[in-house]
Amino acid sequence: MGHSSRGWGAALLGLLAVVQIVSISAQTLSTGSLSVSWDVVKSSIKEYTVVVRLRNNQLINPVPAPGWALSWTWQQNEMVETVDGAQVLNLADCSGTSAADDFPDKVWYAVTCAARPIFVSTYNQGYLPAASVDNVNNTAQFTIVLGKGSDYWGVGNLTLPSDFDIGLPGYQCTLPAPVAAGRSVPVSIGGRQYYTAIRSYDFTCFLSPQFVAKPTCCVSFSGFFNNTVATCPACACGCNATLGSNATLGSNATACASRQSGPNAATQLLFGPAVPTTSSQQISSKQTLDTAPRPCSSGCMTDIHFAVSQEFGGGWQVQVAIANTRATPIADWLLAMDLPLANYLEAVYTVQHDAARQLPNFAIFSGQPYYNDVIPSAPGNVQWIMNFNKTAVAPATGPKIKIIDQNAFPTAVYFMGQQCALPPFDAIPSNMLGQTSGAASGRRISAALVIAALVALSTVLL
Structure with a gap:
């Protein structure tokens, strides 16, 4: 039992250390x-x-x-x-x-x-x-x-x-x-x-x-290989009607606390009825998603949708939309994403893109001055397209991408420097037989994994 418990203990400590490192990294970025x-x-x-x-x-x-x-x-x-x-x-x-x-x-x-x-x-x-x-x-x-x-x-x-x-x-x-x-x-x-x-x-x-710990933005994911929308948790930014037009939950606040929010305003921009956009290029998609409203909201002032919209011979395409649900415009907006495949990013259209030199795998996006650098008040929005090349990274520095899956989605998103609420790990769209499963990628550590390790350790020690 001694060797077994020590092994489990070491594994758990290693796991918790990784969780702590992720948390410290996010805190450092946001401060x-x-x-x-x-x-x-x-x-x-x-x-x-x-x-x-x-x-x-x-x-x-x-x-x-x-x-x-x-x-x-x-x-x-x-x-x-x-x-x-x-x-x-x-x-x-x-x-x-x-x-x-x-x-x-x-x-x-x-x-x-x-x-x-x-x-x-x-x-x-x-x-x-x-x-x-x-x-x-x-x-x-x-x-x-x-x-x-x-x-x-x-x-x-x-x-x-x-x-x-x-x-x-x-x-x-x-x-x-x-x-x-x-x-x-x-x-x-x-x-x-x-x-x-x-x-x-x-x-x-x-x-x-x-101030940093409280999210103010909600991120949702979708992929051409899956007909579901992964949304951030309900009440991720609080169930307070003063947070914006997307936060009118009323008596449903308690019931929504442990549920997922419905498709947000940014999702509706890409897949719902046409909404005026600050970009001259209105994004469209052949993908049909279930975007029916659900009773729960995220309560966030800013909604962001990241859609892996299509795959072609040499790469894949992503559509991004940011929707402002507040009554005031957002000037000089900035979006930062931790993208595992950032090195494969080849082209970005209608907005500015910078590779953060001090932050590996980070992509920084902002508006074009005097064009779309201000997101108008609700229902103001900005949208863009970006293309990725599967062979953009030399073989000596990175592998050729074969399958576009959960690895195409960001592991962290920051809007105006504040961390956004992401969908739960097990809800992220997967290309594995059209299922939503965390098994296809080990990019993010879920709370369920930590709990499972704790339960296993307690069983061994007892």
Whole structure:
């Protein structure tokens, strides 16, 4: 019994380790951080100049319009004399403050004397692309010239503001940490001139684990080799009618908790009645699916359908649709997929595609600027087609694909950086005799497998 139990124990520990690795990987992808630097580059008795830089280091999280809104609380009765590269939302008259006595010649054209100013971008509506897509334009910078209250005059009297906030839903910021003086600070993004900082601080802002853990999107799968639609679980994003037009479950919320949701809005786009699309290429399919509404909904604000629509001699084709069920548009949308066969992707039509350099097997999709980079409010949507080549990968680096099956579907999907709810593993369409079975692929570990291992281990140990 000792050898047997040790064997089962080792197997179970290995299995749980894999499950933990998958979970940590998803958490890492969905978080990352926005880094903020505060550099004092000039200082006199009464005034000082600060360069503020924001950088989006998140791999798959863009900062969409209207973007960041950085705020803080002054500690030295500061007056903002000028600002370059940003604008202040809360303008405040300085004539009735102590600044009128301290700076009588400047108070009339000062920007603001607000105790807690809010700065927003003047470029690209505050949009910062994800680092895996654009590692150059994911930075914003602005410069402010400040006058200090007379009680704090002195060249070296520089007190950092408090209570920094990035102004983005779900984000929390760390306390600023001092950095050794003397670092080089560019005068402008991409410029060749640099300041030498007198005093520097850094802090980061990141999505809270509670915000990341809650899905906001529902993914469904279908394949030409199977006439079923695999949907995400009912109430995957919650059974709250305030989440969007797809979340009106009412008294059915309790009954739906352990069931699958019906075909979502994105599925209906591809296989149901024609719906206006933001793409000039309306997708159609010869496949006939059971898309009859079911009583349960996912409760998600965004629906995504991934359809393996056809197979041909040299490859296969996939259709993707994103449907917005909320009352507001989605600007600068970004979809990231963990595709086991991403290396075989040959062509993508009507949207932009990027291979995430830091993320093997990941494919990143976004809209074409000024064409379909904004998904309108419900029933707004965007659709596209992509072709895969079975021999796109050289024999030395990958095998030739023979059968298109569950390996063609993504193992993880992220929309706007947040993980989407996927269909259960055993519901994914299979090409094995037209059945839906998890036996054809070992890509994803199901909860049932973990439970079975626990039961087996307990039996052996007893």
